[in-house]
Amino acid sequence: MRFSIMFLCTLVYVTIAHTIRVQEKLSAYDILEQYDFPVGILPKGATGYELNSNNGKFTAYLNQTCSFYIHSYELKYKPTIKGVISKDKLAKLKGVSVKVELVWLKIVEVTRIRDKLQFSVLGIASADFGVDNFLESPQCGCGFHCNNLQKIGDVSSI
Structure with missing residues (x-):
């Protein structure tokens, strides 16, 4: 009986330790997926994240403020991005904004509807983009077109 209890305690400990190690290896990008x-x-360079799996509060960290263009929109990410994450929905988003004309507007929600992502600003307007536009993370400064900028700047490619 005593051996069974010790074995059971050891098994529980190993299982919990393994679960903690697996969770530590996940990145902010893994959590999004x-x-x-x-x-x-989320742009390249996320240094970490926090997730409360009970209430969905999610925080992602970047080294610095990050901005880049997607299509004709300029996006800006603060070093700390917060929101509440659930399947197909990021709500109460803070730390991400988009420049429309001359005005910066806060993106407050991102919802996935099948193969589209709907970005809502201030809860009153939204824009839809195909999920396939976001299969790779953009890079601060040049977005999704960094390789094109490097080729243009490379004298040997002319």
């Missing part, structure tokens, strides 16, 4: 989002809604 677990909630059915493409990794490209």
